[in-house]
Amino acid sequence: MLLTDNPIPDADGDRFGFRAHAEVLCSAITTTEGLPLTIGVFGPWGMGKSSFMKVCQDLLNKSDVPTVWFNPWKYDRKDEIWHALIQSVLTEIAQELERRRQSGDLALRERMAGALETVRRLSRAAAWLLARRAAGPLTAGAVTADDVNAAQAALTEPGTETYQHVNHFEQDFKDVVGTYTGGGRLVLFVDDLDRCTPDAAITVLDSLKLFLGEASCVFVLAMDYHVVAEAAARRFNNEKPDEARGRQYLEKLINFPYHLPGVSFEAIVRHLQGKITDTGLSGSRELWELTEVAFEANPRRVRRFVNGLNLTAMTLRLNPDDPPSHRLLLHAGTLLALRMKHPGFFTALQSDPDVWRRYDDAEFAKTELSGQDMALAAENPGVRRLLAAVAHRRGGFEFPDPPTPTEIRLLTQVLTVTGGTMNGGVAPSAVFTSEGTVGERPGHDA
Incomplete structure (x- = not known):
């Protein structure tokens, strides 16, 4: 018999006493006002951060709180990783909005259709930004092949509508999340930041702040604090990392540090x-x-x-x-x-x-x-x-x-x-x- 390193899939699979702690954290997530909110789930390698967040996600889903899960370590290049993050969230939203559009009455269909069009504009804007910064393959999501072609063409048309959507990205995303959640909140779980390259890890954190930072979202980030703080320190000075500035960067970004409860x-x-x-x-x-x-x-x-x-x-x-x-x-x-x-x-x-x-x-x-x-x-x-x-x-x-x-x-x-x-x-x-x-x-x- 060989045992895998896979995280437990849901709250029912909890074997290490995470559920009671997860219930407390989820209660705070669902009642906190003044969003967005960023929570850092800190713990060393191998201590169960992914399993703990899977328990949290399951509890939130059972309470009808929408969630999205993102694994940044699957993407190597900085440009790919922020684009993958945005497109993952937009794809999840688009699928649900389309389901509602097909099953609702006329008024609901019209409202969902409008929100879907905004999602598509956001997706094109993200693709346009990626095309400006890298010519590599785009991550599959709400963006289509035509969108990719349009994004590439936009390189020569910096004054187009797509460019304007980039400037309004935060507000448009905020509006879409409001429609998607019915005025509630979206919880985005970002796992394994400490498995990323230092540049990729910091890119994810920057993306949350630059693109998604005005929406009614709760970002739950799993990481080894010391690994990511060191990555942030190297951002300011790779030859001689500034540890104090690295810690300050994380403290400014993360509103609430949650240290993973120990497993007995x-x-x-x-x-x-x-x-x-x-x-x-x-x-x-x-x-x-x-x-x-x-x-x-x-x-x-x-x-x-x-x-x-x-x-x-x-x-x-x-x-x-x-x-x-x-x-x-x-x-x-x-x-x-x-x-x-x-x-x-x-x-x-x-x-x-x-x-x-x-x-x-x-x-x-x-x-x-x-x-x-x-x-x-x-x-x-x-x-x-x-x-x-x-x-x-x-x-x-x-x-x-x-x-x-x-x-x-x-x-x-x-x-x-x-x-x-x-x-x-x-x-x-x-x-x-x-x-x-x-x-x-x-x-x-x-």
Whole structure:
């Protein structure tokens, strides 16, 4: 079983206690006056920002509050990204207005037809702006092929009506949103800003302010605050980023900072305990202690760890006549955590398997490391804490003593393949034979 990183789709899929917090935030969204309003949902990578916003979107939709979801990281170029943002919103509005036009009475049809024409003008204006700044492909949306041709032609006609619509974009967009929402509000969710290039992330923020900033909208932006603040700082001085100005930029743009509520590690265990395919490991206090120390309460990192552990356990069980012991599986978990958190130390173990035992002895004797061991610890901050957490002489747990060089050799060979990280590490020097045993590759110096 492999677990995905996909966010939960709706409030019913909440496993981490987000719903209660989302209900509070959604209540504030639906009652706030004096729009527009920009909310920053801040949290580090992997902590569930997308899932939290999906819960919010579902709750708002169930309350008949219209929403639009936009993923800016799908677009690389700055010109494409602001255009994609605008066209995504306009397309969503156009589809709903067209539905109302077809199903309503004459007066409603006429009103919707007028609003639709305004949407088309806005779409052409956005396409015109893009054509002036870049000749690349336009994002599909309310704009048609004819609109693209007209936008390209407008390059030579700067005094046309399209140009005038650019100047009135904010007001026209405000009017369209008012018609679309019936005097209510539109909530635009912008996800994964911190996955964008710095220029793209800042372009999205600028677009909200320049084009959509007068409408009755609530913008909910998911981001790692420090990543986007650094991107803003580089905007002012790429050679020497101005961190203070970067923070001021975000503070001026974002009206309300909302820090993602933390996920309890107990909730992660309840959700993932049954996902570990090896039943002997799923209930192991030692395994979950290792997991918490290594990855804290980061759902995405823990899921990736569980994926790697499941594949490793399955690989170790290829030989049914010699199933892996609980000791070996726990060591596999520790080595997997080391590979994910401290790949430099994992690589060092492959060439010097005794380093783990030396660290363990130093921890027990409360002595300092020396020589290469000290340098290795300095290059891998946090590795001593992780190994201390799984020390076999630690009270309250039953961790095994450090693995032998033979065990380390076997496990590092397996984990180089199944370890669930993007870096390749050292290529395995041994393989599983068809009988399920470990065989040395030719030329390997055991």
